Amino acid sequence: MSTSLRDLEPKELWNHFANLNAVPRPSKKEERVIEFMIQFGKKLGLETFKDEIGNVIIKKPATKGLELKKTIVLQSHLDMVHQKNANTIFDFNTQGIEMIVDGDWVKAKGTTLGADNGIGVATIMSLLESEKIPHPPIEALFTIDEETGMTGALNLKGGLLKGSILLNLDTEDDNELTIGCAGGIDVTASGKYEQIPPSPNGISLILHIKGLTGGHSGMDIYKGRGNANKLMNRILSSAWDQFGVQINFIDGGSLRNAIPRESTAGIVVSKNNETEFKNFILFIEKELQAEHQTTDPNLCLQIENSADLTLVFKEDFQSKLLNSLYACPNGIYRMSPDILHLVQSSNNLARVLVKDGLYTIQCLTRSSVDTEKMDLAMALKYTFKLMDAKIDFSGSYPGWTPKPEATIVQLMSTLYKEMNADNALVSACHAGLECGILGSNYPNMEMISFGPNIRGAHSPDEKVQISSVQKFWNFFLEVLNRIPDNPHIIKS
Numbered sequence: 169m170s171t172s173l174r175d176l177e178p179k180e181l182w183n184h185f186a187n188l189n190a191v192p193r194p195s196k197k198e199e200r201v202i203e204f205m206i207q208f209g210k211k212l213g214l215e216t217f218k219d220e221i222g223n224v225i226i227k228k229p230a231t232k233g234l235e236l237k238k239t240i241v242l243q244s245h246l247d248m249v250h251q252k253n254a255n256t257i258f259d260f261n262t263q264g265i266e267m268i269v270d271g272d273w274v275k276a277k278g279t280t281l282g283a284d285n286g287i288g289v290a291t292i293m294s295l296l297e298s299e300k301i302p303h304p305p306i307e308a309l310f311t312i313d314e315e316t317g318m319t320g321a322l323n324l325k326g327g328l329l330k331g332s333i334l335l336n337l338d339t340e341d342d343n344e345l346t347i348g349c350a351g352g353i354d355v356t357a358s359g360k361y362e363q364i365p366p367s368p369n370g371i372s373l374i375l376h377i378k379g380l381t382g383g384h385s386g387m388d389i390y391k392g393r394g395n396a397n398k399l400m401n402r403i404l405s406s407a408w409d410q411f412g413v414q415i416n417f418i419d420g421g422s423l424r425n426a427i428p429r430e431s432t433a434g435i436v437v438s439k440n441n442e443t444e445f446k447n448f449i450l451f452i453e454k455e456l457q458a459e460h461q462t463t464d465p466n467l468c469l470q471i472e473n474s475a476d477l478t479l480v481f482k483e484d485f486q487s488k489l490l491n492s493l494y495a496c497p498n499g500i501y502r503m504s505p506d507i508l509h510l511v512q513s514s515n516n517l518a519r520v521l522v523k524d525g526l527y528t529i530q531c532l533t534r535s536s537v538d539t540e541k542m543d544l545a546m547a548l549k550y551t552f553k554l555m556d557a558k559i560d561f562s563g564s565y566p567g568w569t570p571k572p573e574a575t576i577v578q579l580m581s582t583l584y585k586e587m588n589a590d591n592a593l594v595s596a597c598h599a600g601l602e603c604g605i606l607g608s609n610y611p612n613m614e615m616i617s618f619g620p621n622i623r624g625a626h627s628p629d630e631k632v633q634i635s636s637v638q639k640f641w642n643f644f645l646e647v648l649n650r651i652p653d654n655p656h657i658i659k660s
Contacts, residue, residue, distance in 0.1 A: 172269050173268075174186055176637075177638055178294070180294040180298065181291055184289075184293040184297075185286055188201070188282075189281075189282050191204045192260060192263065193246055193248055194247065194260050195248070195313050195314070196247075196316060198222060201246045201247075202312065206224055208296075209224070212226075212297060214296065219324065219328060221312065221323035222312045222320065223310060225310075225329070227305075227308070228296055230303065230305045231303055234651075235305070236654060237653055238305075238333055238651055239331040240307070240334075240651060241307045241308075241309055241331035241335070242291075242292045242295070243334055243335065243606070244285045244289045244291075244292060245289075245312065245314035245315070246310050247315050248282035249425065250279070250423075251279065252628055253279075254430060256277070265279060273631040273632065273633055274631060274632050275630070280625075280627065280628060280630045281631060281632065283625070284340065285314070287619065287620060287632055287640075288337030288619060289310060291640075292308045301645060301648070307330065311324070314602060316424065316425070318602060318605055324605075325609065332614065333615075333651065334603065334613050334615040335644075336601060336602065336603050336615065336618075337619050338602075339618045339619040340623075340625060341621060342636045342643075343588075344592065344618065345584065345595075346597050346601065346616070347596060347615075347617075348597075349567060349568045350513075350534040350598045350600060351534065351536065351541055352386075352535075352541070352600045353532075353533050353563060354531070354563040355515075355530075355531040355561060356559070357527075357548075357555075357557035357559055359555075359558055360525055360526055361482065361485040361522070361526075362482040364479065364482050365478065366416075366436040367412075367414065370437060370439065371437055371439050372434070372436055372476050372477040373434075373435050373472065373473060374432060374434055374471070374474045376469065376470040377430065377468075379464065379467045380393065380394045380395075380396050380399075380466075381427075381629070383626060384425065384599065384627075385424065385425045385427050385532055386425070386599035387598060389499060390500060390511050393460075395428050396420050396430050397421050397493070397498075398498050400520075401490060402494070403449075403469075407437075411441045411444070412438065413435045413437050414435065414481065415434070415480060415481045415486055416433075417524075418433045418520055419432050420433075420520045421518050421520060421530075422518075423626070424516065424532035425626055426626040426627065427518075428519070429627065431520070434474060436477055436480055449469055453467075453469040456469075488556070489522065491555075492551055492555045493517070493529070496515075496517050496551050497544065497551070499514060501535075507595065507596060511598040512535060512536055513534065514533070514535075515534075515544055516532045516534075518531060518532055527557075529552065534600065538566060538567060565600065568615070569604070570596050574614040574616070576614045579647075583647060584643065587643060603617060618640070618644075621636035
């Protein structure tokens with residue numbers, strides 16, 4: 169890590185971010201970061217505890233003069249998305265993130281950065297530690313497993329928090345105040361398949377599609393970026409039609425909430441067609457590059473010889489698999505008719521693993537309308553039913569209904585214009601935020617989300633803007649100063 173990172177302003181925030189990123193914190197493996205946060209709160213002498221699921225709550229009394237203000241819940245999630253470039257040697261389970269300063273941006277070396285939602289966590293840590301920053305009563309809520317299931321938010325019980333306003337620090341544009349978001353559901357198709365020996369006189373090859381941009385499967389879904397799983401299926405379908413290729417395995421994508429950047433397939437091609445097939449790959453590479461030159465300028469296909477692949481998919485299964493993946497909805501399903509430019513419903517064909525007689529196909533379906541979310545999930549179900557797959561729905565969470573009339577929304581909108589001489593964009597987003605879930609147990613709590621500029625979240629291109637963090641920090645401090653009085657506290 170560049171030593172200059174700890175010298176960035178605000179120093180307390182960047183130092184806490186560096187300390188946090190030294191702790192491995194993959195989703196569903198947050199034991200170390202949970203303990204890190206518990207020890208942080210206890211060392212400060214603050215009320216600190218872990219709930220039944222693993223969320224950490226730290227409470228701090230108001231500074232002198234602000235005791236009568238409404239209690240504020242500050243919320244961010246502890247886990248981060250783990251993605252790395254294929255040529256990056258890195259173990260997320262044992263290594264801390266290696267960060268670098270590049271002009272006005274902080275990046276990581278070939279991996280995700282963890283600014284989503286590490287900057288939010290570091291912001292809250294800075295406030296909890298400070299003895300100089302004025303603030304109302306604070307309840308800091310650090311949730312777990314936001315990225316792969318919203319587990320922490322879904323299992324947070326009512327009654328643990330007393331705050332009336334929640335500030336979620338997980339928005340990725342510093343000119344936005346987010347007041348609504350999409351819900352989501354995991355759709356998984358799985359099953360077994362038969363394998364047979366390949367046709368004689370075949371040559372075994374490994375085909376790669378690489379270099380796609382990827383990104384956040386919610387926030388970036390409208391950008392038209394290529395999906396490695398869809399493109400690989402397109403190639404394999406054409407190759408089967410033209411050359412009768414037989415498939416040994418397919419391994420594409422990684423996490424449900426990341427647009428797939430890479431896919432690999434093992435195939436067997438007749439030796440008589442080898443030259444023609446390789447020319448076909450060169451042709452379709454140019455075709456895909458032309459289609460995706462704006463969104464995925466580094467897209468490339470690679471083909472290499474392999475040790476003999478002794479088994480391939482039975483023809484009937486191969487047909488059903490390729491047809492189902494071709495038919496699978498991916499990308500935007502419907503735009504919002506009510507909010508301009510907002511994606512209402514989408515699907516990400518996130519993971520395709522077909523190997524050694526077993527297959528799993530993983531999708532993340534999102535919508536700000538719960539009934540439409542389930543309609544799209546049912547479309548996926550019946551698409552994969554055509555290949556006799558077992559279909560599972562899991563991890564469903566609700567959307568967050570906007571309340572633009574809320575006091576905190578009006579306050580922060582006015583304050584943003586006052587500080588920046590411009591209007592904030594008050595909107596909903598197509599990502600999954602925890603606010604809608606938290607609101608189910610705290611229905612009277614006003615909620616809003618904001619944060620600094622983060623680009624490329626959920627991909628190794630992730631970066632956070634230094635100047636934007638400074639802007640966000642100053643805005644955050646002033647918001648704390650403007651929190652209204654609690655009408656239920658009787659003044660002496």
